[in-house]
Amino acid sequence: MQKLILGSEEWCGFPQLGLPTIKARVDSGAKTSALHAVNIAPFQKEGETWVKFDINPIQKNQKTIIHCEAKVVDKRVVKSSSGYREQRYVIQTDLQLGDECWSVEVTLTNRDSMGFRMLLGREAMSGRILVDPEQKYLLGEPTTEYLKEVYQKAVAQRTGLRIGLLASNPELYSNRRIMEAGEARGHEMHFLNIKECYMKLDAVKPEIHYRGGKILDNFDAIIPRIRPSITFYGCALTRQFEAMKVYCLNSAKAITQSRDKLYSLQLLLHHGVDIPTTGFANSPLDTDDLIKMVGGTPLIVKLLEGTQGKGVVLAETKKAAESVINAFKSLNANILVQEFIKEADGKDLRLFVVDGKVVAAMQREAAPGEFRANIHMGGTASVVKVTPEEKRIAIKAAKAMDLKVAGVDIIRSSKGPLLLEVNSSPGLEGIEGATNKDIAGEMIKSIEKNFKWK
Template sequence: MGNTTKFDELQVIGGEEWCVFEELGIPAIKARVDSGAKTSSIQANNVKVYNKGVEEWVKFEVNPIQENRSVTITCEAPLVDRRTVKSSVGISEERLVVKTSIKLGNNIHSVELTLANRDTMEYRMLLGREAINQRYIVNPAESYCMQNFSEEEIQEKYASHMAEKSGLTIALLASNPNLYSNKRIIEAGEARGHEVVFLNVENAYMKLDTKSPQIRYRGGNVLNKFDAVIPRIKPSVTFYGCALIRQFDNLGVYCLNTAEAITQSRDKLFASQLFSKNDIDIPITGFAKSPMDTKDLIRMVNGAPLIIKLLESTQGKGVVLAETNKAAESVINAFKSVQTNILVQEFIKEANGQDIRCFVVNGKVVASMQRQAQKGEFRANIHQGGVASLIKITSEERKLAVKAAKILNLAVAGVDIIRSNKGPLLLEVNSSPGLEGIEYATGLDIANVMIRAIEKKLNYTSN
């Protein structure tokens, strides 16, 4: 058997344990014990490699407390390897590996850690089998067998890192500071003691560099003081706006909606495919390339009247009602002749020009309103003269709205639902929902709810 430790000499550890890294300056970090992973990993932001004499070292930042990005520890350790790691979704990426000492209870030994962006993970660290082989046996039914810390002890250990702040510094990344929604968000943030800075998407630019990545603003000002970003990106600047959001995220700034979530929500075809895949009922929808398929495409969505949507449309623009099959054929083929991508969708006649907007924040419907189209219009749209009113939604509609936002991974979303004879159907999900109509219709301070969502994520409490 070779040099194998006897079973009864191994200490029992639980499925989660508190680890201490004295050399890194981390007094306590909760780890999930994962014998399926070879190497241990730790959440790391702003990773930089530098030379210390003849050795390569790594400087990185760790947010050691779960659901709390306000505490940041700056760590330094020698670089021992660069490894290609495949994520759970099959994407390969290079990760840096450092070596340091770990303390579990009274035991101290050396451990290798891969530096990973575990920001969306529940645990800030994974303890892999290389760290536990020949030392411990895992009982996944237990927790904190080596040592446990109370909430008060954790607060005490990190007290020096929890300097009181007068408020957060929040960037509102948008295009027009005079829009109702943008004004309200700034007002709500300032009312809660935060500094809210309006940033025009098109006036920001970025520096891509491994050692010192940056975002700069008109005239060369470096944007490096933000705790959070609220993105409200108009469709025409989606590509550039999402690039900026990714850069903010790379710099360790919390973004209320991620670039990936916004991109998915803006691609109506991809979003519809995701909804269909995840058993969310939508109006029957068709998509085709060739004009030769137009007649069958119309039949497929139950014939005219039907809706024709530009894939890039927003706020009701680029949406056409074709009342006869002949009119539908003409419009579809006209769009195709100029190489414009469209969706063809069944018309829900029984909705009578009404739809429901549910405003979802962090997995909860915080407000909902009914929108009624103007006379002669087929679609409810308050941007085009529609009327908004308060409505009580059903539990089925609430679940549908929450699920739709979750599928797109949107923390803030405007979810549009239509009532049909088949039950509620999802129309679309907006990643930058307007506040004016829903605040007027409900009398609720939605902007305040958005600011509080950021506070909760950053574990911020006002004085």
């Protein structure tokens, strides 16, 4: 077989990855070939490990991005020319050089600091290539106009949206399901760790950067799933994406007001949504009347800053209620005092609202020996048939909070259904498990429906 003669620098392509051409350093001193890649993320496909990644194929050009995925054939430690050891994913894909094309193994790594996006090592060249180190571009060199044209076509072939999931834990069931649902519908899904994002405030060109300096400027939509402990920073990032004209499934304003328990209850009442009788006071001197205001004991004491059922106390006697309220007040903690719905018998409802429609509902029941302090405290979940009135309340509540996606908690009382809380980042595991419905898919469909191509 006649061998192909290459110079020390050449242009090659990876047709299976959708890369029409990329400049490579031809290095017979390097054993392994390496391809520039960022946002590298493994996933399962038909029981096998695959990896998705982004490539900026043109040096010093961060705007042109090709989204790729390939089957992982290995994961190995590679020593760079500087002596740094790094564990990399290895993929196998076709390499195009001139009129020749053959399968090669390539490692994926961030080569932003290197002079070439591609390094062609001797394993990929063995038996096929001779290198003349004094020559360059023996196979030809594309013009700037040609590069612009071929990469515009390559990017235009993308039919799905590029969606970022802004959250904290990629292993959380809800986050994994959303990623899977988006990929199943043909979208580019990327997990964005809130703590690894930072922003530039600028009137002309606001930016969000990701750890390592990557600029997040090419997303079509963002799904914010912000845990309560980082509401302030997560909402700041969401506002920044909105300033960059990126569609956000739930807005920063809606998430912020949903996390303010007192304001959200006032907002719901303003929109005609009934809640358990609730009291709020600033001074311990008003404790006695505060207790009377909500119908006496037993009653619920809730910390305004409490999250996920924490900071919630059931006071069964007046003495206990006074003690708990005054203890919180002595710490300058803001609290709500709320009537206890005894007839609910430790049960409440979670209605999942997407785009103004109840897509699933379940009943939650406290474990034996526990109380449900007018909120979800664990226990078991089961399918439930909700009434038209309960659906109406859930839809009205989500609309009042301006949330496209909401978990609405309702309790059944002798006065009728009462709203307890509206969650802007509701979990999927319990309700998908109980109802066997693809709620993550409904969230992706909402983005498709509401997103407008720029």
